Amino acid sequence: MDDKGRLSRLTSLLRRRGIVLPSFEIYGGVSGLVDYGPVGARIKRRVVNSWIEHWGNVPNVVEIDSPTITPESVLVASGHVGEFNDKMSECKSCGGTFRSDHLLDGLHENPDSLDSSELDDLISKMGVKCPSCGSQDWLGASAMNLMFKTSIGAMGGSRSAFMRPETAQGMFMLYPALYRHFRQRLPFGAMQTGKGYRNEISPRQGMIRLREFNMAELEYFIDPENPPTTDLSRWKRTIHMLPDPDGPHPNEVDMPIEEAFETGIVRHPTVAWFLAMTMQFLEDVGVEPSKVRFRQHASSEMAHYASDCWDCELSGEHGWIEVVGIANRTCHDLESHEKYSKSGLLKGWRNFETPVKESREVLKPEGSVIGPAFRERASDVSTALSELKDIPESLPFTLSLADGTTVEIEEGMVARVLQETVVSGEYFIPHVIEPAFGIDRIIWHILDHNYLELEKEGDEYAILTLEPALAPYDLAVLPLFAKNGMDVMARQVLERVSSISGTIAEIDTSRSIGRRYARADEIGVPWAVTIDHQSLDDGAVTLRRRDDQKQVRVDVDALIESINSNSLQSLF
RNA sequence: GCGCCUGUAGUGAAGGGGUUAUCACAAGAGGUUUCCAACCUCUUGUCCCGGGUUCGAAUCCCGGCGGGCGCACCA
Structure with a gap:
């Protein structure tokens, strides 16, 4: 099959079937913003639910929910305001833009600390040349703010604020409440899913770089002197890893997580455990394991708050894309918030x-x-x-x-x-291990990895082999013909299936049965039930499995029972 | 932000300064059909937005918005 066109065929499918499509399209659209349609929203909800369940199974992890609007002072303390306000200088002659402080590397001991006019003065005094065209004709440095600014309060005297660039700060803000909730005993974790906002300079690649996106983050607070250890031996699968190229293990390796920790490639026991848990989650939601790799950050690319960091990257139509960042943020955030807020509650106690x-x-x-x-x-x-x-x-x-x-x-x-x-005993500032998931990017790769283009009797045939737990519908109910009572019985079956808690079914009555199977396959519905003439007499229906198109005849009561016990597979 | 390419039904495409814009697939109604995109009839629906040139613009020009690729950016 033509691989060049696969991406556009998949994108067409996502639009056509209401999975993911551009936002505000009748007004021309806005780049970096997308909608999940009726089918996509359901997939998204189920991915998020799977994530919450996956980490909710960990003892001492709770869910919280905090505002997306965040006062400026919080983000000053976290370092985002400073880090996000990089100044850019534009070359008048070629139009190239560069970070002003980078232009002054080596010419000033700390160019990052200068304000716009100081940067401009120094750039012109030092005769800095444009790296791309060599001219010395610069426009004044201007702030490139990657956060969406807003203000709290409709009238004058309002407080300056930003839309949160990450959900993590919400967990830090609640640290005192969490510490109380867990009766002053570490380790514990808090997680949150929700929107994050980054005013990207140039959003690209569909739903990969968005300006408003879904994140899922977990902050795990630990005592750095007694980091929790877990049994890593239960994860047998080898994981593809690209360790820090500047570190003692610069070569790519494939090994189980336990071995990676024992050989020192993964430096922290809790980080190792998160790597394993992350791999487990991705497998559970139907990401292809061979298209997963973990890349350790070199110290030079580490975020301003992280002391050790692994990216989980997935391979798909857009190449290797970072979808999860696992960072040891150490005590950076709590320490900084304690300093800026003067709160004395951001501590742990160890006897x-x-x-x-x-x-x-x-x-x-x-x-x-x-x-x-x-x-x-x-x-x-x-x-x-x-x-x-x-x-x-x-x-x-x-x-x-x-x-x-x-x-x-x-x-x-x-x-x-x-x-x-x-x-x-003594007080200490807990360290934080944080896995941060980009939900939209993960959904993209789930769709990508599960989108199969097959050939069926000479025709192209597309199927989404979604994990049943993530499918937009659990079951399609199809009367072979919408008459002679088959439609009535189909509606009865639909009603019985739908009344099962957590089960979502759809009924499709139009056009040929083959076409309806195809429509269901295309959006990943794992099961279809067909009601034919004989069903009216014997109360049995045909159950069809999406992935191999096999079908079995089964009594309706037995079908309902199997759905109830989540054991449809065993009918085959 | 810059450069190159680009924007036509839900999707994919053709065309193009002059009557009513074309095709396939999809979708809706009906018919036929006893399980995998069949067939027949009918139907719905499109030139991204704004300005300019022109008797006339979907077509040409400019700007905006969106998309693709490259550069820069991506905590």
């Missing part, structure tokens, strides 16, 4: 195995002497005394204060005492 008893000699200030002696500096003196590392042998001595000045501490101002403390 020592045995409480530490400490006794040390301290100089305890005599308030009644220190106070009158130093007046407004008295509290600084007390602080400095309590922070003294080395207790002087004798008095008087010279004490340095935090502001750099010194005072003389004389006999009578302090008492020499032995202080005993018991420290039973």
Whole structure:
């Protein structure tokens, strides 16, 4: 079959059957925005549900849901505002645009810190040439903001905000509530699915680079000194991995996850577990395992918050595409939010195995002497005394204060005492391992990997071999002819099937039976039930399996029972 | 953002300064047919948007919007 045209035939199918299509099309469309139609929305819902179920099976993982509108201060703390506000300089003569700070690499120790006018001054002073045409004629640097800006409040005095570029910040914002929910015990995780927004410069490749997209993220909070370990041996499948090319294992490998961890290719036990769980999920939703690979980021391409990162990439019509990022974000986010928000609640507590008893000699200030002696500096003196590392042998001595000045501490101002403390544990900032899934990209690859172009009696025949759990309909009910009572019985069967919780069936009565099978196959309906004349007499119907077109005769009651127990396969 | 190509029913395509824009498939109604896109009759529906040139624009020109590829960008 003509492989060049497969992509456009698949795209046509997606539009024609209402799976994925351009948004706002009667107004000309907007690039980077797509709609899921009646069939696609159902597939999407089921993919998202599968994701929630997959991770919901993990103990200590809960789902949350937070706003997409996010105050600017949150994204300043997370680093997104700084990182997202790269300045771009445009060459007047060739029109090429480049990151202004990159143009100044090597000419300034920290070009990232400069504002627009400083960048412009330096670019012209240094005579920076355009990398593509060599001229020195630059337009002023302007911000390239990849976040959608908005404001909270309709009138003046409103707060500056952005549409969230990731759902993760919602989980960090709820950390105190999560910590309480889990009774102060790590590890635990919180997940959320929903929309994210990035104002891409040039969205491309259909639903691969969108401006508004569906994400599914899980933040797993751990104690970095006691990272949870899991039994990796239950995942036997070899995984294709491209380790960090600058690291100690620069070559591509195929091995089970357990071996990858033992040989040190995957550095963190919890990250290894997430890699395995991710592979498992992708297989479960019908991604072709041979078209999956995991690529470890080189330190140079690491996101601003990540200390170790693996991309999961899938191969399809658009090449290898990143669909999941698994990052060890360490304590970056919580630490930064603690600093910016001044909240004291973004911590975990770990008990020592045995409480530490400490006794040390301290100089305890005599308030009644220190106070009158130093007046407004008295509290600084007390602080400095309590922070003294080395207790002087004798008095008087010279004490340095935090502001750099010194005072003389004389006999009578302090008492020499032995202080005993018991420290039973300590606070720490949890580390976070985050798998972030691009749902739209995963759906694209599910469709791509399951779209089969077959030939049937000389005709082209398309079939979507979706996992039954993801199909837009579980079952198609087809009266062989829509008359003589077959249509009535079909509607009765439809009603019985539809009343089964979670089961969605459709009825199709128009045109020939072959055409209706084809229509159902094309959108991935796994089962079709046909009611013929004989069904009216014996109450049995024909059950047809999508993937091999085999059919069996089965009593309606038995059919309903099998659907109920999710065991239709066993009828064959 | 830049450069090249491009936009015609639901889908895929043909055509093109002049009556009512063409074809296939799909879709709807009816007929026929005892299980895999059959057949017959009828039906619905299209020139991306705006401006210009012209007696007349779906066609030519300009701009916008959308799509493809390349460059740049992609936390």
